Amino acid sequence: MSRTITINHVTRIEGHAKIDIHLNDQGKVASTQFHVTQxxxxxxxxxxxxxxxxxxxTARICGICxxxxxxxxxxxxxxxxxxxxxxxxxxxxxxxxxAQFVQSHGLSFFHLxxxxxLLGFDSDPxxxxxxxxxEKYPEAARDGIALRKFGQQAIERLAGERIHPSWTVxxxxxxxxxTETRDWIxxxxxxxxxxxxxxxxxxxxxxxxFPEEADSFGNMPTMHAGLSDYEGRLQIYDGIMRFRDADGKxxxxxxxxxxxxxxxxxxxxxxxxxxxxxFKPLGYPEGTYRVGPLGRLNAAESCGTPEADQELAEYRQRxxxxxxxxxxxxxxxxxxxxxxxxxxEELLNMPEILDTHVRAEAAVNCHEGVGxxxxxxxxxxxxxKVDEKxxxxxxxxxxxxxxxxxxxxxxxxxxxxRFVDGNQLxxxxxxxxxxxVRAYDPCLSCSTHAFGQLPMxxxxxxxxxxxxxxxxxx
Amino acid sequence: xxxxxxxxxxxxxxxxxxxxxxxxxxxxxxxxxxxDIVYGPLVDAQEFPEMVDVTLVEGAVSSQDDLRLIQKIRSxxxxxxxxxxxxxxxxxxxxxxxxxxxxxxxxxxxxxxxVNHRPPTDGVPTLLRHAVPVHEVVKVDIHVxxxxxxxxxxxFVVTELLSGRKPELAGKVKFx
Ligand code: SF4
Numbered sequence: 261m262s263r264t265i266t267i268n269h270v271t272r273i274e275g276h277a278k279i280d281i282h283l284n285d286q287g288k289v290a291s292t293q294f295h296v297t298q299x300x301x302x303x304x305x306x307x308x309x310x311x312x313x314x315x316x317x318t319a320r321i322c323g324i325c326x327x328x329x330x331x332x333x334x335x336x337x338x339x340x341x342x343x344x345x346x347x348x349x350x351x352x353x354x355x356x357x358x359a360q361f362v363q364s365h366g367l368s369f370f371h372l373x374x375x376x377x378l379l380g381f382d383s384d385p386x387x388x389x390x391x392x393x394x395e396k397y398p399e400a401a402r403d404g405i406a407l408r409k410f411g412q413q414a415i416e417r418l419a420g421e422r423i424h425p426s427w428t429v430x431x432x433x434x435x436x437x438x439t440e441t442r443d444w445i446x447x448x449x450x451x452x453x454x455x456x457x458x459x460x461x462x463x464x465x466x467x468x469x470f471p472e473e474a475d476s477f478g479n480m481p482t483m484h485a486g487l488s489d490y491e492g493r494l495q496i497y498d499g500i501m502r503f504r505d506a507d508g509k510x511x512x513x514x515x516x517x518x519x520x521x522x523x524x525x526x527x528x529x530x531x532x533x534x535x536x537x538x539f540k541p542l543g544y545p546e547g548t549y550r551v552g553p554l555g556r557l558n559a560a561e562s563c564g565t566p567e568a569d570q571e572l573a574e575y576r577q578r579x580x581x582x583x584x585x586x587x588x589x590x591x592x593x594x595x596x597x598x599x600x601x602x603x604x605e606e607l608l609n610m611p612e613i614l615d616t617h618v619r620a621e622a623a624v625n626c627h628e629g630v631g632x633x634x635x636x637x638x639x640x641x642x643x644x645k646v647d648e649k650x651x652x653x654x655x656x657x658x659x660x661x662x663x664x665x666x667x668x669x670x671x672x673x674x675x676x677x678r679f680v681d682g683n684q685l686x687x688x689x690x691x692x693x694x695x696x697v698r699a700y701d702p703c704l705s706c707s708t709h710a711f712g713q714l715p716m717x718x719x720x721x722x723x724x725x726x727x728x729x730x731x732x733x734x
Numbered sequence: 735x736x737x738x739x740x741x742x743x744x745x746x747x748x749x750x751x752x753x754x755x756x757x758x759x760x761x762x763x764x765x766x767x768x769x770d771i772v773y774g775p776l777v778d779a780q781e782f783p784e785m786v787d788v789t790l791v792e793g794a795v796s797s798q799d800d801l802r803l804i805q806k807i808r809s810x811x812x813x814x815x816x817x818x819x820x821x822x823x824x825x826x827x828x829x830x831x832x833x834x835x836x837x838x839x840x841x842x843x844x845x846x847x848x849v850n851h852r853p854p855t856d857g858v859p860t861l862l863r864h865a866v867p868v869h870e871v872v873k874v875d876i877h878v879x880x881x882x883x884x885x886x887x888x889x890f891v892v893t894e895l896l897s898g899r900k901p902e903l904a905g906k907v908k909f910x
Pocket of ligand 1: 320749751793820821
């Protein structure tokens with residue numbers, strides 16, 4: 261008799277999800293389903309709103325990376341106004357984005373995943389969280405809090421608020437950078453960088469302790485995608501979108517944001533509010549690709565900043581040019597945090613960043629605009645259409661976690677095959693199934709902009725569909 | 735003295751209120767010395783526990799799952815705090831309220847898809863006709879507006895409650 265296990269509540273992720281594990285007659289894993297269980301309807305309810313309200317509305321899709329939505333949104337608005345924004349405005353937006361990378365990657369690593377890595381996947385679930393971390397590894401916990409705080413404070417200094425600031429506007433930003441703020445951020449960078457260096461060192465020393473996880477957390481050939489510049493250097497604010505196959509060959513690239521729909525299709529799924537984007541030339545579901553830290557470092561040739569490039573060389577030496585296991589999202593994330601901190605320094609030292617001309621003014625000059633950026637969790641696309649008065653007539657949003665949806669599903673299946681056995685859900689297995697989802701750092705608030713809610717729920721189902729075991733994680 | 739039990743929950747919100755809670759930074763370390771965080775997005779609890787002292791709720795009530803969860807939480811919490819504008823007024827989630835849910839779903843999963851043109855039905859909760867504020871479905875003891883409320887205000891609410899006082903919020907919070 262085949263059976264189903266459900267994890268009702270996937271914990272330590274940003275959102276709401278549920279996982280079903282179906283067993284076959286022999287009690288082995290037959291299939292798995294990842295359900296995102298919230299739907300919010302942003303794409304529909306924004307119709308009729310003026311386009312310049314879109315940044316403030318879409319920032320409320322996600323409180324973890326509101327800056328990503330703000331930036332994708334203002335870029336789409338720039339395109340509707342058909343303006344090239346002043347150089348200082350561009351540099352400031354990128355600076356803000358780097359600060360967000362630092363805080364968001366810090367949160368993902370320390371607050372959400374470090375409990376598994378430092379305390380152990382099989383450690384006491386009551387303590388396997390940020391509180392347990394504070395008790396057992398106070399240094400690491402303080403580092404995590406300090407790193408996130410630096411990123412959030414830099415955002416606050418630049419943009420006026422830590423969460424949902426209104427500083428980024430269509431055409432640029434609404435206030436130039438003061439020398440005090442520049443100096444304040446510069447003075448905080450050495451501490452941030454030393455925390456990241458320290459953490460990388462600790463993480464690399466632990467790597468060999470997780471052979472099974474490295475081998476089964478979504479260790480599979482897929483395509484990878486992300487933004488980089490003409491020379492292949494990692495870009496997070498603006499760049500060329502490249503798709504590489506599992507062997508590392510570039511199979512598609514485009515520089516014009518409007519071309520995304522030639523390459524990216526979306527499939528509705530019967531069992532999730534999160535749609536599944538796929539690479540159109542290969543079709544659904546063959547066109548699986550990964551985005552986010554792992555995908556970006558696979559898609560790019562280099563980071564383009566000295567320390568991050570050194571780390572990237574070591575990473576590739578250990579794991580290969582194309583890294584296939586999603587366990588290494590954590591590693592890639594730390595390298596990117598280092599990149600973001602270095603890039604902040606480069607930007608702050610450019611004299612043009614203090615220029616007071618930071619905003620271009622214009623009205624509606626185009627009826628359609630697309631903004632693409634790299635959010636911490638991966639490529640984020642905002643696509644708007646407006647009427648001649650600038651009222652929204654149509655919107656499409658494709659978020660980072662969406663791109664990863666097919667890969668997350670396959671990864672869950674792989675981990676479940678490795679760790680789930682018999683009719684009962686052992687805690688260590690539940691946690692590993694949840695942890696593979698956490699490796700992607702899925703932002704289910706983002707995913708559920710339109711779709712789905714994720715504390716996680718796991719269910720184990722028999723072949724006849726009867727629920728054998730069920731747990732809620734989170 | 736036994737530690738107070740604190741839970742946090744995330745319904746239909748953007749997690750910004752939870753992020754603002756984390757923005758109390760080092761105060762968090764003091765808080766976890768005085769209280770156990772027994773449920774929420776940051777910890778691994780499987781089931782909402784019995785006899786929780788304080789539960790902070792982010793987000794509006796939008797789906798059948800939200801509704802069931804908040805009713806269970808109310809019956810198991812001594813004090814329920816609506817944290818942020820989504821919980822207090824239903825804010826951004828309520829922007830969908832003048833559109834029938836069928837139209838919303840069709841926009842995303844029928845018109846908005848290249849493959850499989852139909853809304854999901856299996857293993858996902860049904861949307862309520864309207865996204866509503868928390869106090870519309872259960873009794874709420876304290877309202878903390880803001881989108882999100884400032885970290886200072888959250889730190890104040892939590893430390894007052896842990897000292898056994900009802901926080902006096904006049905002048906400390908505002909909507910938006
Ligand atoms: S009140 Fe604002 S910050 Fe809080 S969940 Fe709602 S939209 Fe997000």
